Amino acid sequence: MTIYDVSMTIDSMMQVYKNREEKKPKITIDQNFEQGSTYESRLDMNLHTGTHMDFPLHILKDGNDSNALDLEHLIRPVKVFDLTMIDDSIDSSDVEPLDIREDDFVLFKTKNSFEEAFNFKFIYLKEDAARHLAKIGVKGVGIDALGIERDQKGHPTHRALLGKEIIIIEGLRLKMVEEGNYFMFALPLKVRDVEALPLSVVLTSI
């Protein structure tokens, strides 16, 4: 069995959304061996850092938060689609020909997976593609960008998906993964009352 770790590594130099300083994770030392008998670190980061999932509350005022977490939607088969030929954004004409059915969890591999620095023109999922996926009735959509959309006023891609309780995973790293079917283990930190959770995501061949 091949195990693909498709999560981003968290470190203080990692790429963060729009390179914003406040979004960079801070790892500090609470205590070292000069100060005590144990070594302890502290991690301070925005919950949308690296690989993570969004809950409806991220965009919708009265939306569900992490208390609605259901691991059944995160430990399950997924379909990876290779969209590395796309240059700007994934629109409905890119998604319509794909074998995507009700209850599927789809992961989109794009050029983003091959870039380590934040690209302000990252490939994103356009509103019409999100609406198409919501109409099919997918359970989740993952992408290899820190945002599933950019430059769309009012966040319509998030709204189209989160409004239908469709899980969004952002910040995947799919360079090593070929198009096909996999089993996904997407394991979140258990944090109460928040709008996003950091994920460690592993795919295995099936």
Ligand SMILES: [Zn+2]
């Ligand atoms: Zn997010």
